[in-house]
């Protein structure tokens with residue numbers, strides 16, 4: 001069953017055509033990757049899915065709901081990774097989780113989420129004192145504290161060291177294994193290849209290729225997803 005259905009989505013910002021007829025289906029329980037060059041329209045797609053942006057044309061349905069008309073209902077059922085600026089420096093890990101849980105009608109037990117994501121030992125640590133990897137771990141935990149069916153992660157591992165990236169991959173797989181549908185925007189083809197069940201490559205506001213990593217590699221007659229990405233986007 002499709003959890004996200006996007007048909008012929010268009011969006012223009014002050015004369016810049018960001019999306020030019022994007023259609024996508026994300027199935028329940030998959031890790032779906034969105035990759036593509038800077039400015040391709042990836043973040044705009046995710047923002048339309050979460051109801052943050054109003055599309056100019058086309059349709060978006062998330063869990064059967066139109067995100068524009070049902071934002072409040074949908075926010076109870078999806079989790080989105082925060083940008084760093086969204087948390088005050090002084091907030092402690094436990095306070096942040098408790099506060100975010102309070103935004104939901106039926107949240108997960110925030111203490112259990114804190115424990116599951118290895119954050120209990122840092123419960124009293126202030127946000128500003130966490131390393132990049134621990135901040136990302138907290139963002140994932142905050143995205144899950146509402147017990148969502150769908151999680152949207154936009155460039156979650158950018159800026160992390162290789163160790164922290166690998167740990168984040170384990171955490172993302174664990175989410176999927178619990179039945180959560182994950183949408184992951186990434187610039188890293190090794191990450192997309194390792195994690196994603198299917199990937200859409202977006203360029204110039206269009207989906208130019210879509211499939212499993214294996215299908216994209218075969219389609220491009222490439223040796224790796226990174227080679228396929230360059231072949232499909234016409235970049236070297």
Ligand SMILES: Nc1ncnc2c1ncn2[C@@H]1O[C@H](COP(=O)(O)OP(=O)(O)OP(=O)(O)O)[C@@H](O)[C@H]1O
Nearest residue numbers: 013014016017018037038039040041042043044045
């Ligand atoms: N608020 C905005 N106002 C004007 N133009 C915007 C705005 N947001 C995005 N754009 C433009 O829309 C296009 C798509 O941007 P978007 O951020 O969706 O791309 P992206 O694929 O996520 O890029 P990146 O990989 O650099 O994060 C770009 O040309 C961008 O400059």
